[in-house]
Amino acid sequence: MLYSGPAFSVTALGDGIAELNFDLAGDSVNKLNQAALRDFDAATRAIANDASVKGVIVTSGKAVFIVGADVTEFGGMFAAGEEAIAKNVLEVNRMLSRFEDLPFPTVAAINGVCLGGGMELALACDYRVMSMAASVGFPEVKLGIFPGFGGTVRMPRLVGVDNAVEWIATGADKKPDAALKDGAVDAVVAPEQLRDAALALVRQAIAGRLDWKGRRAEKLAPIKLNQLEQMMAFSSSMAVVGAQAGPNYPAPMLALKNMQEAATKGRDEALQIEAKYFAKAAVTPQAAALVGLFLADQVVKKTAGSWGKKSAKEIKQAAVLGAGIMGGGIAYQSAVKGTPIIMKDIRSEALDLGMNEAGKLLSKQVEKGRIKPDAMSATLARIRPTLNYGDFKDVDIIIEAVVENPKVKKAVFAEVEGMIKEDTIIASNTSTISISYLADGLKRPQNFVGMHFFNPVHMMPLVEVIRGKQSSDEAVAATVKLASKMGKTPVVVNDCPGFFVNRVLFPYFAGFHMLLRDGADFQAVDKAMERFGWPMGPAYLMDVVGMDTAVHAADVMAEGFPDRMKPDWKNTTQVLVAAQRFGQKNGKGYYTYAPDKKGKPKKSPDPETYELIKGVVGARKEFAPEEIVARCMVPMVNEVARCLEEKIVASPYEADMSLIYGIGFPPFRGGACRYLDQMGVASFVALSDKYASLGKLYDAPKLLRDMAAANKKFFG
Ligand SMILES: NC(=O)c1ccc[n+]([C@@H]2O[C@H](COP(=O)([O-])OP(=O)(O)OC[C@H]3O[C@@H](n4cnc5c(N)ncnc54)[C@H](O)[C@@H]3O)[C@@H](O)[C@H]2O)c1
Numbered sequence: 001m002l003y004s005g006p007a008f009s010v011t012a013l014g015d016g017i018a019e020l021n022f023d024l025a026g027d028s029v030n031k032l033n034q035a036a037l038r039d040f041d042a043a044t045r046a047i048a049n050d051a052s053v054k055g056v057i058v059t060s061g062k063a064v065f066i067v068g069a070d071v072t073e074f075g076g077m078f079a080a081g082e083e084a085i086a087k088n089v090l091e092v093n094r095m096l097s098r099f100e101d102l103p104f105p106t107v108a109a110i111n112g113v114c115l116g117g118g119m120e121l122a123l124a125c126d127y128r129v130m131s132m133a134a135s136v137g138f139p140e141v142k143l144g145i146f147p148g149f150g151g152t153v154r155m156p157r158l159v160g161v162d163n164a165v166e167w168i169a170t171g172a173d174k175k176p177d178a179a180l181k182d183g184a185v186d187a188v189v190a191p192e193q194l195r196d197a198a199l200a201l202v203r204q205a206i207a208g209r210l211d212w213k214g215r216r217a218e219k220l221a222p223i224k225l226n227q228l229e230q231m232m233a234f235s236s237s238m239a240v241v242g243a244q245a246g247p248n249y250p251a252p253m254l255a256l257k258n259m260q261e262a263a264t265k266g267r268d269e270a271l272q273i274e275a276k277y278f279a280k281a282a283v284t285p286q287a288a289a290l291v292g293l294f295l296a297d298q299v300v301k302k303t304a305g306s307w308g309k310k311s312a313k314e315i316k317q318a319a320v321l322g323a324g325i326m327g328g329g330i331a332y333q334s335a336v337k338g339t340p341i342i343m344k345d346i347r348s349e350a351l352d353l354g355m356n357e358a359g360k361l362l363s364k365q366v367e368k369g370r371i372k373p374d375a376m377s378a379t380l381a382r383i384r385p386t387l388n389y390g391d392f393k394d395v396d397i398i399i400e401a402v403v404e405n406p407k408v409k410k411a412v413f414a415e416v417e418g419m420i421k422e423d424t425i426i427a428s429n430t431s432t433i434s435i436s437y438l439a440d441g442l443k444r445p446q447n448f449v450g451m452h453f454f455n456p457v458h459m460m461p462l463v464e465v466i467r468g469k470q471s472s473d474e475a476v477a478a479t480v481k482l483a484s485k486m487g488k489t490p491v492v493v494n495d496c497p498g499f500f501v502n503r504v505l506f507p508y509f510a511g512f513h514m515l516l517r518d519g520a521d522f523q524a525v526d527k528a529m530e531r532f533g534w535p536m537g538p539a540y541l542m543d544v545v546g547m548d549t550a551v552h553a554a555d556v557m558a559e560g561f562p563d564r565m566k567p568d569w570k571n572t573t574q575v576l577v578a579a580q581r582f583g584q585k586n587g588k589g590y591y592t593y594a595p596d597k598k599g600k601p602k603k604s605p606d607p608e609t610y611e612l613i614k615g616v617v618g619a620r621k622e623f624a625p626e627e628i629v630a631r632c633m634v635p636m637v638n639e640v641a642r643c644l645e646e647k648i649v650a651s652p653y654e655a656d657m658s659l660i661y662g663i664g665f666p667p668f669r670g671g672a673c674r675y676l677d678q679m680g681v682a683s684f685v686a687l688s689d690k691y692a693s694l695g696k697l698y699d700a701p702k703l704l705r706d707m708a709a710a711n712k713k714f715f716g
Contacts, residue, residue, distance in 0.1 A: 002053075003046035007036040010043050016054030016104075017202055018047055023061025030062050032117040032149075033070035040121075041095040048102060055202040058108045058125060059195070065110045065134065066118025071143065074291045075716060078282045085279035089148040093271045096150055100124040100219070105205035105212040109198035110134045111191065115173070119184075120149035123158065123219075126212045127201050128185040130176050131194045136184065141171040141245075143294055144287030144668065146255035148278035153270040156259055157219050159183045161233040164259065169241045169252035222270075223263040234260040248533050248668045251281045285678050289670030292715060293660065296653040296671070297489075303654070304480055304490045311477035313423070315339060318482070319395045321412060323354030323385065326429055327401035329457025332358040335382035336458075337486045342384045342391055351385040358383060361458060392419045397482060399451055401429040404552060409438055417443055425475045427451035432502055432556040435468035435495045445470035449479050452499060453488075454662050455545075462661035463488040468495045489661055491654045497560030498553070500649045501662040504672070506557045506565060507635035507697050509550070512538035513571035514694060515631050516613070519621030522572070522590055523605060528628035533666025538632060540603065543589035547573050548582045564696035572613040579612050633675075634688050635697035638704070640672040645703045652714040673714040682708035 002018060003010040006025045010018050020043055022030045032040075047053055060066065077088060099106070099121075108122040110130040119136050122128050130136065138155075140146045146168055147155070156164035163182045167174065176188040189197045205212040218224070225233060238256055245252040258277035262270035281287055318334050320327045323345040331354060334341040345351050362376045371379075384391070392398070398420065402412055413426060420426075426448050428438055439445035450466025463483040467476050476492060483490035493500045515525055526537025534541075542550055551574055558566035576589060583589035584601050590609055593601040623631075640655055649655045656671020669675045676684050685708045688700040700708075707713075 002050055003043045005039040005042055007039040008043040010046055012052065015203070016052055016206065017199065018050070018053045018056045020047065020056055020058045021061050022058070022066060028062070029064050030060055030066045030118070031068060031070045032066060032121070033073055037092055037095060041098065044095065044099045044102070053104060055104050055206045056102065056106045057198045057202050058106065058121070059198070060111050062112070064112040065114035066121060067113055068116030068118050068139070069149070071291060071294055074143070078287060078291070082279040082283055085282050086275040089278055090271065090275045092149050093275070096121065096124040097267065097271070100216070105202055105210070107198045107202045107205070109194050110136065110185065111194055116140055116147065117149050120147055120151040120154070123151065123154040126205065126215050129187045129189060129194060129197045129201060130179060130185040131191040132176050132188055133191045135173045135175055136179050137171070137173040138168050139171045139173070141169060141249070141251045141255070142290065144249070144251050144284055144290040145278065145281045146251050148274060150271055150274065152255055152259050152274050153262060153267060154219050155184070156223055156263070157221070161223065161225065161230070161259070162237065165237040165241065165256060168255050169245070220267045222265055225263070230260070230263050248666070249286060250284055251286070254281045286668040289668055289674050289678065292670045292674050293656070293667060296657050299651070299653040300489060300491060300657045304484055307477050307492060308481040308484060311474055311481055313396065313474065313478040315396045315478060315482045315485070317342070317395050318397050318399065319344060319392060320399045320401055321416070322401035323350040324401065325455060326453060326457060328354035328357045329455070330399055330401060330429065330453055331383045332361055333457050333486050335379045339482070339485060340382045340384070342386055342395065344386050344389070346387065348387060351387070355380070355383065355385055389416065389419045392416065393421065395420060395424055397425040397427060397479070399427045399429055404430060404432070404549070406433050406438065409433070410441060413438070413442055423447065425449065425478055427479055429453055432498045432553045434497050434560070435466045436470065439468050439470055446472040447475050449475050450495070450499065451479050451483065460662065461489045462501070462658055463490045464499050464501060464658065464662070465490050465492045466495050466499050467492060489657065491658050492650070494648045496646070496648055498557050500643050500655070501658055502553060503557070503643060503648070504636050504639040504659070505663055506554055507639045508632055509538060509542070509554070510565065510567070510697055511632040511635045513573065515623065515628060516572045516617050517569065519618035520623050520628065521620065524623065525628050525632070528625040529632060531625060532629050533669055535664045539590035542573055543583035543591055543603070546583050546585050547577050547589050551577050570616050572616055575613050575616050576609065630687055631691060631694070634691060637672050637676060637684065638688060638697060638700055641701050641704045645701055677713045677715055681712065
């Protein structure tokens, strides 16, 4: 062995070929943390110092090739400021260039996931062979940064500006065929042929049958386009990327500006430019928020994993009660992810509708080539529609998704409890009603939990698993395990009306209603909140949720939290519902809806809305966008803090992820707690106090006042 370190080893394979193998000790994946990078450099030097080496293949000892840089190191690194960040990445680049400059050919054998820094290491090789089972790409923009280990320098020189921009600005994972087509890899082979293919390639290069020197020279030179061509390529890319990313996500545009500035330069100068722009991206609040989000996601998944381990129960057969919007979606999702499910309703039309919806969703997957037609029929066969309880004795979990009415739900529970096994779990998909309250009267309340999916079920990643006062750990754990198996991110929360997500969403709606009461135009509110980063403003969101549903849920919340959620005035949504405007579902809400060319509902403003609400809104008044944002966000964020105080949600990580995955909180803000940290808790408390006259929703709770006084943050 020529070299052996904690991450890399070098072995002589004979005929002058050395294998540089990455197998990070003590970890299940290969990632380029600072220690691994230093080890890589030591291995490179060992190779350079061995006169017998004529060529190198780079391999991985794990199932992945390299997942990328170590994101847990980013926080500390990015906090050091632009200059230190640039210095740090330049140091890594010197290591990669030293490897690239080895006086013989190098080949990467990409066996599995190869992302970000991993792809950049592969680009420092002369050739790349990829297994059919692998995927490659640059996901950095999802973290608010862009490739900083030479990726923006080597990639356009290798695959052209247009391809490089597409790879880097979208952050998409690339399958082998796409990578080969774009020229990012040189060959794609079956997994078992990968090693031989890499060896064959390096042998050919050593024998001089491949012009590896010419290949390498292209990566070291300026981009091969004349000035006019470059201008054309970059200016058209900038227009597209700028429009796609929008003003809240600066990283893709910074990547592009960097590539343009570096286009006329050779490698080393170009790397200096990349380091400068990379540091600019790394210090943005968006990068801090998105990196935080990535880590929060890991914490949440780990927590779910440890919950899941607490249950030995295997859910082999599920059932859902109600084949409506939610029941149909739950049946589809369960079937797609392999758990057979009985779908029971009291109306056969509802069952037909539920099956049709599932069929439509599956057909779309077939059309997009994501699943094969036979997989579609197998999936549909996993949903068994029924009007009776015949087979319920073999069911391991029942997910209840009947109408949001406590009396109906309780009647259904009483009926079903007699038909099931002793340990069958009953999980309610209620969106607001307290789980402990619903459990009252059950024979086995320990088997009862909440399992709150979001609409549309197949799209929304979050499931709140609600632990009622009497729910057993076993029932919670088995439900968490099922939610994970269904491809969702479960978060365990304690019980209260609205649980976590709806409990904090309704104060936001209250802020919206108060603004309208005080004379704001709902379209101006939507615009300000969409600029802030929400996928849709509150009026539009009301329309999508269904305004009758929202009014009903608001009543439940009012009963639960009368001190702050029970206004003594009529709001615009109540007035519109009374006028039979229920939102998108009947084509009329705050806006009106008509199908566009693709059949999707397209919204338009409607003068009649203004007529209808004029009795409950004040004289029209202009509000500055910052004031609109503050009046909507302060009630939500204060309620998040109350939920943390009351331990409804266990940690700021889970709070933030629930908001991002459940209701589309702007990801670049990282969630409510991250938003508070970035604004400064003391500034937020001062902002709340400014609006104190609007009522208790604007009264910052003790947790925040204490944090402000102690100058504390939620994270780091
Ligand atoms: N729609 C949403 O956005 C959303 C989101 C999260 C949670 N939820 C909750 O999910 C539940 C269902 O909501 P939905 O929007 O799917 O309602 P829905 O009205 O679309 O569907 C309810 C279905 O339940 C059926 N049903 C009524 N009584 C039944 C019984 N005794 N046995 C079997 N089926 C019965 C009805 O026939 C209907 O098909 C509610 O508790 C709701 O609060 C809804």
